[in-house]
Amino acid sequence: MEIRPNEVLWTVDVGVAGLEKVVRLPAGELELTEAQLQAARSDIIAYLLECLKVDINGNSVEAEAGALEPVYASGPTGQKYISYARQHFQFPSTAEVKRVQLSSALFFTVIRNHQAAVIVSWRGVQKVYNKYGPYQLDLTFARLNPTILGTAVEFILWGMHHIFVGYDHIAFLMALLLAAQRLRDMVRVVTSFTVAHSITLLLAALDLIRLPGAMTESLIAA
Template structure:
């Protein structure tokens, strides 16, 4: 019975992993110049490939010809539904554009919307309506001197940013209040941890061996400190590690902790688990930073400080909420004699299976 209950819990988690899709993220940085508006629009490549596949012959390889044809179609697909209005008149993007694939699996489209504006600029992202419902796009607009004129998190229900250039300070304060931006990234942090099943499973594998309050609090604290450090370092571009390295390492941390639970069982001390949590938490912090990188805001110039702080706070709130629900259940199961002896081994075996799947997916299939 104990094995069945634990297995059912993990089966439900795996079903969520299979069917849940975390919200897509993108960004657009616009710079207003005398000759026009320079735009840099960044999307996760996987979001765009759903509409503009690069591997057209399905041979599991993207040739130079396919890449060349794909970049043209990607640029056309994105620019077509990204509207810029200058003083109420639509500016049409020029024929010149550039598509770059960066180290974080992003597609960056650079183009220019010719024209001048003295009254207002309106940015409308119709492209969001073609993407999954939860897709978010972070827009920033600056002048030629680098002064920020406005910023906003766009969604399908609110896909418009309007800035009054004659009084940009008041326009920014009314529509892009810092509180609104703080809340947007706070929600994003909560959503990311709640849909980040690899991070949650890692945390579960750390906490499943605990039987009381303080050891669990210490483990959570060390995890928080560690991933906050690397989230800040990566967010501020102090350290840059490609997601192709970070994501497999995250899967490996899950496997390692699961194996340690099976092999060492109750011989692992709280101090040892805290040290392990800290070092592995550093790796998970780079994974959290990947969300901000996907939005193209991992630089001070694009206003990273407020998003960085509020996003991290959102991650912590989501993490605390999950722990508050899961820990009492873990401790209750430990208190049941028949279930207690199966909880750690069965849970850890299933954890290793999930971690191995992610590792295979992010290396061989990635």
């Protein structure tokens, strides 16, 4: 995938062996000719567009289908066959592309853990995402090419979102603040809560501590 100032170009390589399971092809992988592949182009594009979605700057964008190309491989005897179908899509944008959200559900009806390698290129920076099964990617240039400051800001924003949508956090913190009578006490309570919560999140993320969910929820409620 190449992200340009006013468009997103997504080149999708799909194995013919997989396509056979979701699209009716006139021949099998080893016998399929380029003419037969092109004859099935409309069905292949329809399936891909059903599974692949792109939003640019928060707006859904309709794809413009480009060329369908065969990608050849050589068998054990040296015989060449069409191993992949390469379909080009263009997603135009009237405004400068600042955020790209994409989702894929390829082969979800036939296999739950389909593996995909998503290669994203943006302003000369390239990154590979390995995904399994249906996936979603939320891309900005800052996430693709993070700086220390940018990463810190993103974590702060996510932390603020986590607190404001977690009403149990707010209720618990307010209960603690009721016991604080001075500003200094309030600062201590808020700081202690933040540090303790960060430590527990870190221990859980590193899988150093694992507690049963039922017991944890019961203790929180108590």
